[in-house]
Amino acid sequence: MARDNNExxxxxxxxxxxxxxxxxAVFAMLFTPKSGKEMRSMIREKSAEAKDKASEYLAEAKTKTEEIIEKAxxxxxxxxxxxxxxxxxAKQKVDMVKEAVKSGIETYKExxxxTKG
Structure with a gap:
């Protein structure tokens, strides 16, 4: 449990x-003097990198979630x-007690x- 919390x-x-x-990175790109073409190219590159990292993180999270579900x-x-x-x-014990009581009642009646007869 502590391990899950640490993870x-x-x-x-x-x-x-x-x-x-x-x-x-985005703020650095925005405040660094560059041409528009260079800026757009850098933004596309950084966006693609961020998308790749996010995809990796989501794939890992999906795998971990599936593992947790399987364990559960x-x-x-x-x-x-x-x-x-x-x-x-418990049912077997109840049946045994019922049989013992039934046997006890039969013995008592006999x-x-x-004694009467």
Whole structure:
């Protein structure tokens, strides 16, 4: 659980770092004296780089999400199996108690007939 929290913090830091870097690059380009053609070319290049990085981050997030979902499914199946086993055991014990009570009642009836008769 702590590991998941650390991974989340790292991802948040990484995302913030990437966004901050991209914004810094955009501001640097805007305030650096260059021709319009050079500026547009640089903006296209940096935009493509940012898009590639974002795509990589999203692919990684998708993979991690799928892994987490698979682990959750496995844990849910494990818990379901354990609960089913507990229910089966409880039903068996209830049946045993019912049989014991029934046997006790039968024995009591037989003994009371013997005493009366």
């Amino acid at each position: 989340g913090m790292f991802r948040g830091f990484l995302l913030g770092f990437l966004i901050g870097g991209a914004l810094g 499914k496995e844990e849910a199946e494990k818990i379901k199996k354990e609960v089913d086993e507990l229910i089966t055991t 003994e009371t007939k013997k």
